[in-house]
Amino acid sequence: MQLNHEELRRAYRTMRLIRDFEERLHLEFATGEIPGFVHLYAGEEASAVGVCMHLTDKDSIASTHRGHGHCIAKGCDTDAMMKEIYGRKEGLCGGKGGSMHIADLSKGMLGANGIVGGGPPLICGAALTAKVLQTGGVAVAFYGDGASNQGTTLESLNLAKVWDLPAIFVCEDNGYAESTSSSYAVAGSQIERARGFGIPAEEVDGFDFFAVHDAARTAIERARAGGGPSMIHVRLSRYYGHFEGDGMTYRGAGEVEALRAKEDCLKRFRTRVTEAALLPAAELDEIDRAAADQIESAVQNAKKAKPPTEADLLTDAYVAY
Amino acid sequence: MNQIVAITMPKFGLSMTEGKIASWARPEGTKIAVGDEIADIETTKITNAYESPVAGVLRRHVAHEQEDLPVGALIAVVADPAVPDAEIDAFVERFRAEFATRAPEAEAAAPEPRTVEVHGRPMRYLELGAEHEERPIVLIHGFGGDLNNWLFVQPGLAERNRVIALDLPGHGGSGRQVGAGDLGTLSAAVAGLLDSIDVPKAHLVGHSLGAAVALRTALDRPAHVASVTLVCPAGLGTEIDEAFTQDFITASRRKQLEPVLAKLFVDAGLVSRDMMEDLLRFKRLDGAREALTAIQNANFAGGQREVLRGRLGELGDIPVQVIWGAEDRIIPPQQAEGLPAGVAVHVLPGAGHMPHMEKAADVSRLIQAFVARAM
């Protein structure tokens, strides 16, 4: 199915926003102004966007520690996200969560997650809700190659199949869990693991937005139609270290430079749509400028924003206590 | 004479970086002579009477009691009564300003202990006064001690002599294999160390077990020994408080160690937290307890095992002196009685088993004088 003009613009704009958001954070983190652990998603944009383009606010996703891209793709406000990352009261979570715990439940974003493998079981639950309440919604778990080795992930694949849930498991395989290569740590194949549970699975090129978008459509339509869970193994790469501050000595010489030159979902998207005359370059340039402005103002607003107040320390632990 | 002389915070032992005046023994305005006790100086390890290095009128207590000061800081000023107060004020100002800028260099120059292999095992020693031609003095600590036991004595002696304080096998920074752990083994290690650092002949000063080691070394290699000073020595009788050595080994907490160490001193207040902490830390090292146990068993099980008193005559013309704390509760000072006529005996009142800590100035003077005569 062809994407229409507006959808193409949206896809490109969202990927560009994520890229700019992350590249800017990389710079801002180096100034020392951003507290805590920050894991950047740059390079992986096509996965979040290719999948989330099919979702609405009634659909849920669970993210990972590398969550900014999923948030933006699921419609979270970049200003409020940036404020959260800076630990501000007006942040998406009131400054209580930070980069690793950004969430917006009103958008169906169940949170970035500090616990690797924490998301897939939650998605079984979200899918169960959709099924029991017959919302027509689906639930998507994004998880890394590292997380694919967690018992929780494998148990969730089984549970989703056993309960026949509208769940989609998206394994974002960027080749590394911290410094450990998936070629060392992952036995067998992701696809065969899912198939072993009787779950249909597909491998896609994660630098190709359209490939991800197609695979996601198949899986999500299946789930919405009551066809149960699916799994997508997205092969991609991260441009930065595991977290900011990682020297990346485990990566090959020139590995990242080569990746950026050859494997860039944004460049590929641009070539594809301009060559096919689906979107003119000038329009893409205009989107680039707007995205840059949006991120610039997000950073400025975050820097200006106020931290939480002392009273905030004690609120929000319970609904009622 | 209008000279103004500075008295500064002394450095007792290598690890001392600061100290404080526990109390002034002489008020401002008194006339003092070299060697007069002018203050009690407290370090984290121990409190020690400090003797004036100069003579004159103690014009100013610059340091307040209980004020922590770095080593080398100005604590007092000595000057003729004729020098006006204003000049003394100016002197203090100037000293302080200069001290603030030069302090770090002094620190960097502090001598460090060294370690050599002796019969395949590491032995640690600290050498001070290496520039002196004079025959060296070798300081040998007692059971459970280490070279730092001489902290109040070694720097003073090093003003005129090359002075080497060593760690016996199983102690301090030396290896913790002690072989049989008896006097023969320990003195062979001492001899080995002296050979390997090129000390052909030395004045041996030993304390307690270290004194027996010194004596045994002198008996085994008389040609290499210029004189022997025995401080509260083992080796002169069978009696020893064996409960002390045993409790010393088993105590694993400060609370248990404190009463054990208190036996060493007349003034139990000298047993400081840091002294106990250093010992506990030593005893936690792999092999430390085993080493101490082996040495205890070889030397003190059921009383002193090797009594050398009867062999003193074999030393010929090597001079021997004995220094003993009158209130030594570990080895009775009565063992100093009835020694051969040539042996000088000094029994120091107000000292227990650690006169080189408790009466450091007296012990230093005795060693200094004895060594000078035996040169």
Place this chain on the structure above:
Amino acid sequence: MSRKSFRQAINEALRQEMRRDPRVVIMGEDVAGGAGSPGEDDAWGGVLGVTKGLVGEFGRQRVLDTPLSESAYVGAAAGAAATGLRPVAELMFVDFIGVCFDQIFNQAAKFRYMFGGHAVTPMVVRTMYGAGFRAASQHSQCLYPIVTHIPGLKVVIPSSAYEAKGLLIQAIRDDDPVIFFENKVQYDQEEEVPDDPYTIPFGEANLTREGDDLTIVAFGRMVQVANEAADRLARDGISCNVVDPRTTSPLDTGTILDCVADTGRLVIVDEASPRCNMATDVSALVAQEAFDALKAPIRMVCPPHVPVPFAPNLEDLYVPNADRVEAAVRAVMRHQGR
């Protein structure tokens, strides 16, 4: 003897024990780092570089990078320990214990008792704890009370680099399963640490300050906070004992009770969440065993009963500090008896 950081002290303890005993192996995520990767081997040496260099000396047979599967490898450590190895498993942050807790508390902890005293499970789980790193709710907790609760586990919380080396060597040589807590904020703190191996026995508290007026019991990094408060109070003539229990299991109740008997006043500083933590445990002990010695009610200085917040200003409010300890001590000192 030389100055070493907390990180170096841990690294040296592991290295010396691995040299001494070929049965000692270490395992965990990225403990060497770079497994299967094109770049440098030993790329990480643990997420904060604590185990760096060990794979170079001992090889990948004994320094095992694991898949991201805590349940499997922590359980494997228990199984290996029960069958003849002496594994040291690294659980990167103690917050991740949720993923593998069964293997720790139902398996390793209980083997010996359930099997009638026949099993020995000499495993160590090294893990990071503590707030102050801006690492938010899932990377900042102090879960030592949870493991202290489990019979069969020993629990160690060193307060400094010197303590860390001696206690870790003891942990590795110990025949029971030990959970060893390292505060991530302390890794760069330096002090004198002997070069040679040494052990500090479990269940022997250390008095880091001695005084007559009041006893402060503090755990892990909070010992430093308590010392700071005690030093300030000493200048005002209030002299405090500071008790570092070193291990929460076994707990040196004798030293705590002796100190309370001497001072009659008690403040407990615990960075763990305030319900059912070490502060409540020690309070209960003293209330039961030394009630008559108390001249004033016991005070606990703990964080509030909320998760660890991310925003730096909130996190600073959350973690107990010397000001709060000082205030608690003064409040106890002011108390007028009946």
